[in-house]
Amino acid sequence: MLMLWLGFALGCAAVDWFAVARADKRLEYIFKPATMLVVILAAGLALPHAPNSWFARYFLFGLVAFLAGHIAYIIALNPTAPPLEALWLALSIALVGAWLMRQLWRALRASKQNSLRAPVVVYGIAISVMLWSAWATLYRADWSAPQRACVIVGATLFFISDAMLAWNRFVKPFAAAKLAVIITYHLGQIALALTLMV
Template sequence: MPKMLRAVFIFIFAALAIAGAEWGKEIGSAQYLHYIFKPLTTLAIFFFAWRNQPVISRTYQTAVLIGIICSLIGDIFLMLPGTVFRHGFLCGLLSFLLAHICFLRAMISDSRFAGKPLAFAGIAALGIINLVILWPGLPTALHIPVVAYVCLLLCMTAQAISRGLQLRSLSGRLGLIGGLCFMLSDTLLAYNRFYIPITHSPLLILSSYYLALWLIAASVTSSPTEQGQDHA
């Protein structure tokens, strides 16, 4: 299947998943669109990353693919109603924590860890500010898991920025923007859940999330100037 056609399928699946989440409360049957197309969108992004050629390196691609699978598992846990599985949010959080470990592994496979210290300092400061604001609304049982998750998310995002600035390549830029979009999506989700409801939160959270995954998936492909380089 041509790359452009795969991208079209991803867009359609994502639009249906978002529509189901947006209209699910008003139109009960629309929720099934969300249940069906949320995991299908992530699965389509997995195949997009799997089929992308030529790749930066097998190490980078493999780490990204495993991270997307962890994200798929997290998607399923997070969309389960509390009446079906009351630990869904915690299991989803842990699944995405593993996903960020994988994405971080990819980001350090071809660039020096914390090669741009200012990126880490800036992202850390932003993360601390968000934690201070959100902390009063966090259930006590989630304090440790949330702190661990935030640390991994911030580290992945900062390394994505650092990698992009070090490599100055198409893959680097895609990964950089993808990392920032992931941080934006998770920040919106956290504020919506633990601070104050956000208008059209499914649209904002899911669109930035799918954009993040797609950009990270796209970053496995090397540009013509990068072909032939093996950073594994």
């Protein structure tokens, strides 16, 4: 039943991607929120049976707003301190995040949008910590292999979606950016929802 709902979410997402590609605002306004509503419903149906109840309690909060969402994911993924073995992952992600923040910082300064630099840095730190928290589940014994795969794929796609959105808006616009952003965002959220079901 839950997989059926996720299949329905993928169907809604596909229609939304088609609408974005065709610049059909009417369809986009219907199917963009519809996709997330179905994902939320599927996740909600999974909550009573979720093996990681602490993750389940926080999952829906992650869909409310992007920054609040990243913070909620960080809390949910870290019921205890991250394992020391995951520190090398933190360094790798920090290097990628720092490079991205540097490009955004320069672009914002060049376009005289200095007031946005601090919020962008805060957001960048939050999303990087969220991504690291997901990858750190590789070293958490209470996560099964399918759960780890879902949360890592979901968080990585979420990170990529936000990175492309920021790059397109502040650094250099690129073709099909809107479509690429919404596809990676939807697939990321669906993968995160699957974490509750596997």
